[in-house]
Amino acid sequence: MLLLASLNSKLSVPFSCGMSNCGKCRVKVVAGQINMSEPNALLIATVIWATFLPVMPGLLRLSKLNSRNN
Numbered sequence: 027m028l029l030l031a032s033l034n035s036k037l038s039v040p041f042s043c044g045m046s047n048c049g050k051c052r053v054k055v056v057a058g059q060i061n062m063s064e065p066n067a068l069l070i071a072t073v074i075w076a077t078f079l080p081v082m083p084g085l086l087r088l089s090k091l092n093s094r095n096n
Contacts, residue, residue, distance in 0.1 A: 029051060039051060
């Protein structure tokens with residue numbers, strides 16, 4: 027999963043549970059394609075960092091969400 031890879035690379039990623047239950051690692055996909063391990067119809071533009079993998083090598087840009095753009 028991308029969360030584990032990010033943490034192994036020493037990137038600062040906000041998370042709490044590490045299992046996608048709490049939603050703290052939710053981000054907006056700005057560019058690139060993803061493959062959701064557990065698709066959810068409610069999550070079109072936003073994804074849970076702990077539950078997806080990039081579909082192809084290359085650029086994947088994400089944006090942190092805050093209380094104004096949830």
